[in-house]
Amino acid sequence: MSVTSITDKNKYLLWVKSGGRCQYRGCNCSLTQDILTKRNFNQSYIAHIVADVPGGPRGDAVRSPLLKDDITNLMLLCDTHHRLIDRADVAGHPETLLVKMKKEHEARIENATAIAPNMQSHILTYKANVGQFTPEMSYQTVSQFLKPTYYPAMADTIDLSLSNSIQRDRDTAFWTTEVANLEAQFDRKLFQNYAKGEIKHLSVFAFAPIPLLVKLGTLINDIYTCQINQKVRNPDTWNLDDDTAEVKYTLIEPEKKHKTVALNISLSATITNDRITQVLGEDCDVFTFTIDNPFNDYLKSKKHLEDFSIAIRKLFNLIKAKYDAQTPIHIFPAMPIAKAVEMGRVWMPKADMPLYLYDQNTANGGFTKVIEIVNS
Template sequence: MSISSISSINRYILWGIAAGRCQYEGCNEKLYQDPTTKSEFNQAYIAHIIADKPGGPRGHETLSEELGDDLSNLMLLCDRHHRLVDSHDVDGHSVSRLKEMKRKHEERINTVSGIDEEMRSHIVLYGAKIGDHGSPLTFKEAVNSMKPEFYPATDKPIELSMASPHKDEEDRYWEIQSESLQRNFDTELGRLKETTDVPHFSIFGLAPQPLLIQLGVLFSEIFRAKVYTRLREPETWKHPEDDAPIDFEVIKPDNTDGEPVLNISITAEIEESRIEKVMGEDSSIWKLTAPKPGKDLIRSDKTLENFRSRVREVFEEVKKAHGQDSLIHVFPAMPNSTAIEFGRVWQPKAELPMKIYDQNSSRDGFIETLTITKRQEARHDY
């Protein structure tokens, strides 16, 4: 038991810099609330890193007395970790190890509590089954990917996903998922509107591309948002800081008399014969592509910015060439983030309606999925 008298001011300061949580690495338990009953009471222990007497845990002939009431030598701990470091495993908890735990905890609390309002962002998770594969989206992974540019505004994400027994080769799948996405968006954003000012969103989506495009339409450019890309090599949602951006190219058709088709070949090259199998040979195929289509091309924010610029360009060019009453048939092969950004660029009052197709091996080619029209614009009041 401690023999020193820790001053009231240092007790208060320690509680503040620890945010009332256990400072043992990986614990972070609230020390002012019972985890089971949620009753509020003080269950904290103030532990000495160097014991306040020479014969105590990590005690020292001279420093024990000098640091008995020194804030740098005090840690806020829960009961089990207080007993662990002072009784059960003293040898495993050196002075340097405990000081490092204290430093990291207090730095993290200072960073989080000192976040400017502009750095707070609501995490949006949207996942839907792609073929037989589910969506491996996690809140923790999203939080780690945001930092240090943004930090989570709340301790829970805005979850827009819906589990479905249907597969994406079924027409019913698209109807159910589209309706669910719209309904969840309206519900979650309506709830958020009641409790916050105009927020920022960090959007993480893994789903078939037509649904990601719809997600982007809902989170239009009116919203402040950042869209994250899922990279495969290395497996991460973070853009490498040193990767040079790439640009994209819009290739116009020789003849614009047919129905306008947009071939988006970024992750892979979509051969025109595959589109003509669905649309016929009289269609006018516009192409938005990368210099060398392939996976993991979106590796910088600037590359996404370049993509958005080319999408605006092709939307305007198609409208000029085919007229205000046309409908664009979209055949996409692109990363998750570009699918969402494609939808965000589309403006309901300015752009042509779109019919989105999806490649499905079970049905031997591209199939119709969703139609995006002016009547289906995102409903929001921000």
């Protein structure tokens, strides 16, 4: 037990640095409110990393007197973790571990409180069944990925998902139902609030079959300022990094011979053109937009997404210059989630060619047209 009288200055400073929460890794409980009664009172303990006396936990004959009132040697803890590190498991809590916990906690509090007041963002979530898989996407699981740039505008998500759907993407009814629900939910939960000026920025977390993600992007459009998040498998995150390395896109153009136009987007996997002509017939012009060695987890940086947005906008313009403006583009996509949403965002409803979106499903024998997005 501490015998040192810690100065008020360091007590206050420790409370500020800890955000009034337990600094033990994984705890983070509030130290100003009882979890059951919700009554407000101080239930914190100030613990020494190196004990203030040589014989205490992690004590040292030389360093204990020097660090007894040093803010770098103090941790704010709840009763449970104060007892754990000083009594129940001293050996399991060496100085190096506690110092690391303290630094991690204080860095997180600093990052959270450093966000500018105008950097609030509404979390927009949308999920739909992908094969037999229904993803989990709650406020608790995605809100952490707004920091350190943004903070949640409210303690909930704007969820556009159809709840408890038993339909699967191999069924025709699945697409009709999902599109109708997506449009209705978007209008009710998002568009009306945006028109009132209540929404300034969106953080988008979506996981659904690619055609639905493109449809979502057309609804968001470029009138909303937003951040499109990407589910990355390794490391497991929704955040794109700040790497500035470029991805080289390759466009293979056909000779203009036919009135039917197809766009082969081979980014996360390779789609061979014969799979497209099996659906549309041989009398079609196929534009292929791809990268070297397509694979399903290549999108990792914000620059990759920004570059894609520019490249796909130029591609829409190029195709429109070669064909009648009312000619639909039949899109066969193999692409990351964020790029599907972004492609929908850059499509201009009053100026661009209609989009016919196809979904690959082995249960249906290959690609099937599932959504039509037409000019308004």
